[in-house]
Amino acid sequence: MITLTNVTKTYKRGANDEVVALRDVTVEVGKGEFVFVVGPSGSGKSTLMKLLTCEQAPDEGEVWVAGKNLRTLRSWKVPALRREIGFVFQDFKLLGTKNVRENVAFAMEVIGRSRREIERRVPEVLELVGIEEKAGALPHELSGGQQQRVSIARAFVNDPGILLCDEPTGNLDPTTSVGIMKLLDRINRTGTTVLMATHDQHIVDSMRRRVIELEDGVVVRDQSRGVYGYAG
């Protein structure tokens, strides 16, 4: 589903000032896997995510996502790639002027789904994430956990093969986070590949899924059924 081969990415900050975000990273994620990407801030987690969505291009190496080689992908085909990927962010990125139902429907509207499809699918997804009774509420009327459920609903509504989550529990308290993780787990069980960047040690330790650890842009650990820190 996702393959990175010898990927290097540097950012230029000045004439002689380069920051290496990823260095010779090779990672393969199969269909239906649940993968944590861990590491301290600045270790390259976000850059990795951005490479997968074509927001950034690697300096070296190749990135394949959903059967597409992103190096050769024409820019007008990027939207099609992004329809295969759902995004969940730490700060939810919900539209404040739209209510819950409209926020989720928006993701279908803007890729040209029919009104009938939208009316059928949106309630279904709101129910899946357990937010159906708040369908008419505006984002600011919801708790953080509820907002994150809406953003997961929006990410999942178009049936993407991959769900990319960038610190989805970063703004949530531990109890709420557990609920969100259960939801992501349920989505994973539908066959969706989930890639989640996180700092949250408890979550990683309790889930016991594959862990890829980055440090200064280098993969220092890739372990199935791993925990956050080094352990057995």
Place this chain on the structure above:
Amino acid sequence: MSARWRYILTEAFVGLRRNLMMTVAVVLSVTVSLTLLGASLLLSEQVDLATDEWVDKVEVTIFLCDGRTCPAITPEQEQALRRELEAEPIVEEVFYESKQEAYERFTELFRNQPSLIETVDPDILPASFRVKLVDPDQFMVIAAQFAAFPGVEEIIDQQEVLEQFLRFTSIVRNAALVVAAIQLVAAGVLIANTIRVAAFARREQTSVMKLVGANNWYIRLPFVLEGVLAGVLGALLSWGLLYGSVPAITDRLAEDIELMPFISSPEVLAVGPLLIGAGAGIAAFSSIVALRRFLDV
């Protein structure tokens, strides 16, 4: 209307309303530039109309006496005049225009001013020889030679009249075009800036759209349409301004200057599509340029 088009149109109108001050500035600057553009186009048409084909071809007009200001020319004198003219090596061609033909041309020329036509009947207009010269500058030769010819009322160098008129109008028209062009560039920059502000105001929505895989044109079209709507509105206003002012001016002029045909409402109406096209075009171009960097994937 499909859901997609409803979205695009709603967004465009919302953008215009939210940004009312900028929209007003854009519309007004487009109006000013296109009014100038339209005015210079109409001036060109006016010139074309006045330098109607026959004037262009004939450099010298020899009006023949019809008995009102001088003794009427006799058929013999007319024959003799024609023979002499045709014998001149510097003369290329000689046309004869009878009183009836002169009247017909007059009515055609002043079809927009029926009141003027009413005051004229075929008898008033003199018959004439219209002479085309091999070298238009040799008017003086003809004038000197035939001014005293029996039955000749007056000899006019139309080339000279025409050139003075053309010199003057082309200066005015070019000045208007230059100002219109500068103003149009300013309007374009203003539109680009407005669209950039609009895109910035809706950057959250735009970034969500990009992430869920909306097509680029679908993201951009509301902004482009916003610019185009403002451009078209400005074009319509300038059309209205021209329609309200130009016929009023030219109709007045037509009353004062009897011997020149003037453009009127139909000609002003005809420039409308062009103004709208120019307004929409400059707006679309500026908007697309403004969005190219801002909304890149």
